[in-house]
Amino acid sequence: MQEPKRTRIICSVSENCSNYDLLRNMVEAGCNAFTINMAYIKNKESLQILNNNRCQLEAEFKTKIPINLILRGQVIRVGQLQDSETLIEEGNIVYLTSDQHKVGNNQFIPIDSNEFLEKLNINDKLAIDYGHIILELIDIKLFEQIYEKIGIDQMCLLSGVKIYICKCCKSGILKSFKPISIFIENKNQKEEEQSEQISLTEQDILDIDHACECNFDSITFSKVNSTYDIRKVKERLEQNYPHIQVYARIAEKLREEQLEEIINLSDGCIIARSHISMTQPVEDVVKYQTQIISCCRKLFKPVFVSTYILESMSVQIKPSFADMGDISNIVKQYIDGILLSGETSFGKFPVLIVQTLNKICRKIEKKLLQELFDQPQQRDQYQVNFTGQPIATVIAKSCVEMAYILQAKAILMLTRRIQTTLKLSKLRASCKIISISDNEQICRCLNYINNVQSELVNGFANQEEIIQECINRLIDKNLLQPKDFIVVITGMVVQNKDWHINQMKVLEI
Numbered sequence: 001m002q003e004p005k006r007t008r009i010i011c012s013v014s015e016n017c018s019n020y021d022l023l024r025n026m027v028e029a030g031c032n033a034f035t036i037n038m039a040y041i042k043n044k045e046s047l048q049i050l051n052n053n054r055c056q057l058e059a060e061f062k063t064k065i066p067i068n069l070i071l072r073g074q075v076i077r078v079g080q081l082q083d084s085e086t087l088i089e090e091g092n093i094v095y096l097t098s099d100q101h102k103v104g105n106n107q108f109i110p111i112d113s114n115e116f117l118e119k120l121n122i123n124d125k126l127a128i129d130y131g132h133i134i135l136e137l138i139d140i141k142l143f144e145q146i147y148e149k150i151g152i153d154q155m156c157l158l159s160g161v162k163i164y165i166c167k168c169c170k171s172g173i174l175k176s177f178k179p180i181s182i183f184i185e186n187k188n189q190k191e192e193e194q195s196e197q198i199s200l201t202e203q204d205i206l207d208i209d210h211a212c213e214c215n216f217d218s219i220t221f222s223k224v225n226s227t228y229d230i231r232k233v234k235e236r237l238e239q240n241y242p243h244i245q246v247y248a249r250i251a252e253k254l255r256e257e258q259l260e261e262i263i264n265l266s267d268g269c270i271i272a273r274s275h276i277s278m279t280q281p282v283e284d285v286v287k288y289q290t291q292i293i294s295c296c297r298k299l300f301k302p303v304f305v306s307t308y309i310l311e312s313m314s315v316q317i318k319p320s321f322a323d324m325g326d327i328s329n330i331v332k333q334y335i336d337g338i339l340l341s342g343e344t345s346f347g348k349f350p351v352l353i354v355q356t357l358n359k360i361c362r363k364i365e366k367k368l369l370q371e372l373f374d375q376p377q378q379r380d381q382y383q384v385n386f387t388g389q390p391i392a393t394v395i396a397k398s399c400v401e402m403a404y405i406l407q408a409k410a411i412l413m414l415t416r417r418i419q420t421t422l423k424l425s426k427l428r429a430s431c432k433i434i435s436i437s438d439n440e441q442i443c444r445c446l447n448y449i450n451n452v453q454s455e456l457v458n459g460f461a462n463q464e465e466i467i468q469e470c471i472n473r474l475i476d477k478n479l480l481q482p483k484d485f486i487v488v489i490t491g492m493v494v495q496n497k498d499w500h501i502n503q504m505k506v507l508e509i
Contacts, residue, residue, distance in 0.1 A: 003369075004432050004479070006451040007361045008032040008337030009354060010068065010304065012345040014040045017050040025351045026344065027057055027065065030358030032447055035068040035220070035339060038207050039077055040177050047214040062477075064454050066217040066444040070249065071204045073222030078128060079103075079110030081176045084346070088133055090171040095146070096135075096164040104176075111180060117164055125183035126166065130274040130307075134170035134183055141165060175346060184279060200229055208236060217444045218245040220270055225254060227265045234265075243441040245448075250292055251275035253284075263295050267418075268302035268448065270339060275307075293333050300422045302448050305330050306339035310357060314347040319356055327357065331364040334428060336450040369430065373404070395504045396420065399487050400427045402506065409484040410434050410474060412467060414460060414491060418445060425449050432479065436470055463490050471509065484509045 010033040011026050017036065036050060047069070054065050079100050086106040088094060094107055098114035111117055120126075126135040143161045200221075208219055219237070221229050233246045245267035252275065254262070263269050271292050277285050289305065296303035309327065312320035330338065338357060344350040403411055412434045415421055421435045428451075435446045436455045446454035455470050467488055474480040490503045 003362070003366060004451075004453065005030060005358060005362050006365050007331055007335065008304075008448060008450065009357055009361070010035050010337050010339045010448075011350070011354060012037060012339065012341045012343075013050065014345040015043070015046060016345065016350075017046050017053065020053050020056065022350065023053050024057060024060070026354050027061055029351050029354040030361075031354050032337070033066045033068065035070060037070040037341075037345075038072040038203075039070075039075065039179075039222075040345065044207075044210055047210055047216070051214045051216070064440070064444045064447050064456065066447055067215075068218040068220055068247065069207065069211040069216050070220045071207060071222045072201070073204065074201060075179050075222060076111065076113045076116045076181060078174065078176060078178050078180055079112055081105065081109075081174065085173050085175045088168050088171060088174050090168050092168045092171075094135060094166050094168060096166060097143075097161060099161055106174065109174070116180075117162070120164060120182075125169065126180055127183040127278060128174060128180045129172065129178040130278055131170075131183065133168065133172035133174060135166035136169050137164055138167050139165040175342075179275075181278060200232055205236070208233065212237070212241045212244060215441075216244065217441055218247055218267070218448070220247040220249050222249050223251040223272075223275070224248040224262055224266075225252060226258070227261050230262065230265045243439060243445070245445055252279050253288060256291075259292065260295055260299070263292075263301055264299050266301065267445075268304070268336075269296050270304045270306055273305065273307050289330075290333065293335060297334075297426055300419060300426055302336040302422065302450075304337045304339045304448075305335055307341050309338055309340055310343050310353050313349055313353045313356065314343055317349055317352060319360075324360060327360050328364050331361055332368060334426075334450065336425070336448060372428070372430065373407075376404070391502050393423075395489060395502070396423050396427065399489055399504055400424065400429045402504075403487050404430045406485040406487075406506065407431075408487050408506075409480055410486045411489065412436065412470060412486055413489040414463060414466065416442070416460075418442060418449075421446055421452055422449060425451055434470060434474065436466060467507075471507075475509070480509050482509055 009031050011031045012035050016022055034050060036047065050067060054067055058065055081104045088106050094109055096109050096111050096117060098111055098117050100110050100112060102108065102110050104110050120137050122137055124137045128135065141163050143163050146163055211219060219233055221233060224230060230246055230248060237244050247268040247270055248262050248266040249270045249272050251272040269292060271289055273285055273289065276288060280288065293303050310319050310323050312323050340353060343353045347353060399411055408431050410432045411424065411429055413421060413424065414436045416437060421433060424433050433452045434455060435452050436457055437443050437446065438457050438459050440456055443454035443456045446452050455473060457466050457469065460466065471480065486507050486509065488505050488507060
């Protein structure tokens with residue numbers, strides 16, 4: 001029997017979310033969740049299509065599949081291009097405009113913000129797609145002064161529109177909707193600067209409401225540098241959609257106390273490495289990534305690493321050694337999941353990428369788990385400090401240690417909250433954590449967490465029957481065999497108060 005994968009794989013989708021066979025093949029290859037970035041979506045019906053496909057996949061694979069929405073935010077992006085990708089070579093002259101009615105190519109590039117272009121000065125450098133392409137602004141002209149040079153009908157744009165003439169300093173492949181920003185050459189200076197307040201846009205608010213209507217499970221704010229926007233999203237969700245989680249996407253270097261405040265308020269964290277690398281030296285990105293992971297561990301929050309995961313497989317069928325080494329390192333840090341972005345939303349081999357990542361994760365996880373059995377002293381590095389709930393703390397720690405000693409095959413837990421399951425996960429249990437809930441959305445969100453598998457039941461009226469029902473499900477899925485040990489954690493409502501974890505027992509199948 002193959003050991004279940006612990007590290008979650010979250011696949012980005014775009015307009016391809018309507019392709020059920022593609023989504024099915026990705027789930028079969030090891031995908032655990034989907035995410036969709038509104039910056040790449042032209043048709044809002046895609047959200048409902050994705051939800052419908054998700055429900056069909058859940059019925060087929062007998063699991064719960066969460067969906068995350070990444071808000072567009074105020075990131076400036078390239079507009080629609082004529083081809084799916086086009087090469088811009090070093091030394092070439094390219095023309096930028098804010099007119100979104102024009103479809104771009106390798107010579108003429110629409111940008112979705114006139115305000116951004118208006119702030120540019122001659123000799124400013126621009127980074128497209130996190131620095132894959134670098135442009136230098138060399139001149140600004142009115143359209144009617146240059147339209148003949150770029151071979152565009154004079155009637156295509158309104159008279160008086162400014163055209164920003166740039167020279168390519170670093171060649172690369174350009175794709176639609178990729179981010180563009182002012183390129184900062186001396187990145188060490190940026191660390192001391194204070195970031196501007198990024199607020200929710202009106203479009204973001206509309207997207208949040210639509211995602212809720214489509215039964216999405218989490219909302220990710222695209223670039224967080226304060227707790228203000230996290231609070232704003234939570235307040236909007238609190239009354240009608242209390243179980244929808246709000247994630248913070250860390251896209252720049254923050255002060256330590258600032259980072260801790262954001263992570264503490266949010267329900268989870270996504271590390272956008274490509275964004276961070278735009279303002280930090282590359283050698284500092286890995287260090288900062290480790291700091292964020294440690295902070296999430298301390299605060300019992302799910303943490304996901306995104307971008308530059310299997311970038312080499314976007315255009316080739318085998319991963320580079322650098323990519324495999326990177327994946328190995330982040331899996332060893334016991335993150336909750338890896339978020340594939342362009343690799344699956346626009347890449348040529350999305351299913352093969354998921355299969356490859358699945359295999360790498362399994363091999364690293366198997367090696368790490370064997371080390372914890374062979375060298376019990378290493379488990380001390382995964383101890384965490386619990387505050388409050390002393391009974392639940394003692395039971396959780398005892399449960400994990402008992403699972404190691406008995407070589408238990410599963411920890412079963414009845415829960416109406418995600419927090420206790422997160423604590424069990426962060427203690428790095430030796431076996432699968434089966435978290436049982438009577439709320440479908442909580443079940444889906446539980447499947448974001450490392451080494452957790454959720455099971456949906458109809459109420460907690462008879463806990464013994466529920467436990468036996470879930471054991472039978474695990475036997476049917478070949479996750480349990482006769483003579484296997486399982487550790488069971490249960491709780492109860494005390495004096496009409498919240499659910500409390502206060503019981504533990506061991507069962508033999």
